[in-house]
Amino acid sequence: MNLYGRDFLKLLDFTPQEISYLVDLAGELKDKKQKGILHEELKGKNVALIFEKTSTRTRCAFEVAAHDLGMGSTYLNPTDSQIGKKESIADTARVLAGMFDGIEYRGFEQEIVENIASHSKVPVWNGLTNEFHPTQMLADLLTIKEHFGHLKGIRLAYLGDARYNTGNSLMVMCAKMGMHFVAVSNKKYFPSQELIDTCQEIAKETGATLEFTEDVFAGTKGADVISTDIWVSMGEPDEVWEERIKDLEPYRVTMDVMKNAGDKAVFMHCLPSFHDLNTGIGKDIKNKYGLDEMEVTDEVFESDRSIVFREAENRMHTIKAVMLATLKKD
Numbered sequence: 001m002n003l004y005g006r007d008f009l010k011l012l013d014f015t016p017q018e019i020s021y022l023v024d025l026a027g028e029l030k031d032k033k034q035k036g037i038l039h040e041e042l043k044g045k046n047v048a049l050i051f052e053k054t055s056t057r058t059r060c061a062f063e064v065a066a067h068d069l070g071m072g073s074t075y076l077n078p079t080d081s082q083i084g085k086k087e088s089i090a091d092t093a094r095v096l097a098g099m100f101d102g103i104e105y106r107g108f109e110q111e112i113v114e115n116i117a118s119h120s121k122v123p124v125w126n127g128l129t130n131e132f133h134p135t136q137m138l139a140d141l142l143t144i145k146e147h148f149g150h151l152k153g154i155r156l157a158y159l160g161d162a163r164y165n166t167g168n169s170l171m172v173m174c175a176k177m178g179m180h181f182v183a184v185s186n187k188k189y190f191p192s193q194e195l196i197d198t199c200q201e202i203a204k205e206t207g208a209t210l211e212f213t214e215d216v217f218a219g220t221k222g223a224d225v226i227s228t229d230i231w232v233s234m235g236e237p238d239e240v241w242e243e244r245i246k247d248l249e250p251y252r253v254t255m256d257v258m259k260n261a262g263d264k265a266v267f268m269h270c271l272p273s274f275h276d277l278n279t280g281i282g283k284d285i286k287n288k289y290g291l292d293e294m295e296v297t298d299e300v301f302e303s304d305r306s307i308v309f310r311e312a313e314n315r316m317h318t319i320k321a322v323m324l325a326t327l328k329k330d
């Protein structure tokens, strides 16, 4: 498997074999990390990390992984760089590609990261756009594989806003890997028909199935993984909260949902999550709308069914795999 020089912009650009390779490489890198085996395989290289939206996991994962691989990293925060304001994306991409060996970009439309990649001579990695969150998917795959021992045939039910980065990406992930994807939501929040059609074509090759239902109990019955995401994503206006709460409250992940799924079902979430009142936004929503919990109850989040912190740790190992595979010439 040779991914040297490739961009990592969305899972649609990769074959199931390439995705499996990255997940398995991440598993090997995790094993080395746990054993304390140092391997600065990319010593002397440098990466630029552009964040036009905030981040905890993705930023830290890139920085720690770069350091473990012997690389330097430069973080450009959402306000301090010239990107898009005083300097075009195309010019920025060409400037950074002259100084760095790889570029991570988190921002708004997918076309921006695609544009950066088309103007960059070094690999570009998507750290989240409105449409896709591909590095999160590698972490989810590693976590599911660690827990269940395999990927093919796993049934993943996603509750909530299924038409944004996480929902879209989980559907693509399941289609590529021969898994069963169920979007369980108000039909306003299903992925676009165009993306569904693309995924249905992929599913014909891989044996995956895709379902879309508004019925929580039918949709989650027998699921191996119950997954959700926040109801309002970064970059969306505050005004959408009221409608979102009304539309998505029936799709909160509760213990009844977990019980309906069955004994073996686990809970996953890319994080951050509003499962209690210990966040600023959580408190605001409580004041305005009286909600104590949003997309998932605290009971589920804190239960032994929840594998969200293992999932978060796996962001680092999988991002390390992406950088190693695309930057190391064999």
Ligand code: CP
Binding pocket: 054, 055, 056, 057, 058, 059, 128, 136, 270, 271, 272
């Ligand atoms: N899951 C995820 O991307 O988290 P951050 O926004 O903290 O990077």
Ligand code: NVA
Binding pocket: 128, 164, 165, 166, 229, 230, 232, 233, 234, 270, 271, 272
């Ligand atoms: N859908 C969320 C994912 C955060 C990791 C957002 O875009 O804010």
